[in-house]
């Protein structure tokens with residue numbers, strides 16, 4: 001299928017399982033395992049990881065690329081969007097221009113990236129904007145400024161992001177959960193063993209980069225995360 005880089009919007013009525021447009025919050029309510037790509041760590045490559053993630057049932061993918069030219073990023077992001085099709089929300093890390101060029105569903109930005117109000121003006125109301133936060137004050141501010149979800153980082157110590165800082169511990173999630181209404185995506189040092197505690201403490205979704213993309217079988221790793229996340233959410237509701 002040829003990818004046009006103009007006028008694409010995954011949040012249209014025909015996409016994302018036929019859900020009506022602009023229902024960002026309802027789409028985000030359905031996410032459990034959240035894939036963030038990393039071409040440096042990946043064993044099989046970003047596009048293979050995205051494909052296996054979507055096949056495993058992952059409903060949100062963030063294309064995060066630090067070492068490619070803009071041209072290469074646009075090409076890879078367009079292909080990532082094609083793989084996500086109507087099955088997964090597709091976001092671009094940092095690069096609002098790349099997100100706009102390929103018609104992504106939104107972006108994920110950090111505290112030092114473009115201010116969220118500026119990003120919102122460029123992207124419009126209908127796109128998803130996720131913001132990385134490290135504490136309760138940043139989380140409250142993110143919600144106030146119109147973030148659609150927060151990425152809370154880092155929950156545990158991690159070697160994947162050198163400047164991530166020390167893990168805040170899963171108990172902090174609960175405190176932040178009580179302070180904001182938008183979804184919390186937990187990130188940093190999460191693996192199969194500690195992921196239950198992350199969901200138990202109130203994370204709506206979680207990212208595990210190295211635990212997934214350094215493995216031999218990305219699809220089965222993600223399936224296993226999805227299984228733990230869903231079972232823990234059900235346990236919490238019971």
Ligand code: TZP
Pocket residue numbers: 036153154157158159160161164187188189190207208209210211
């Ligand atoms: N942002 C905060 S921590 C992190 C990013 C991108 C890395 C998470 O990687 P891992 O391997 O899941 O600890």
Ligand code: MG
Pocket residue numbers: 093094108109110113
């Ligand atoms: Mg960033």
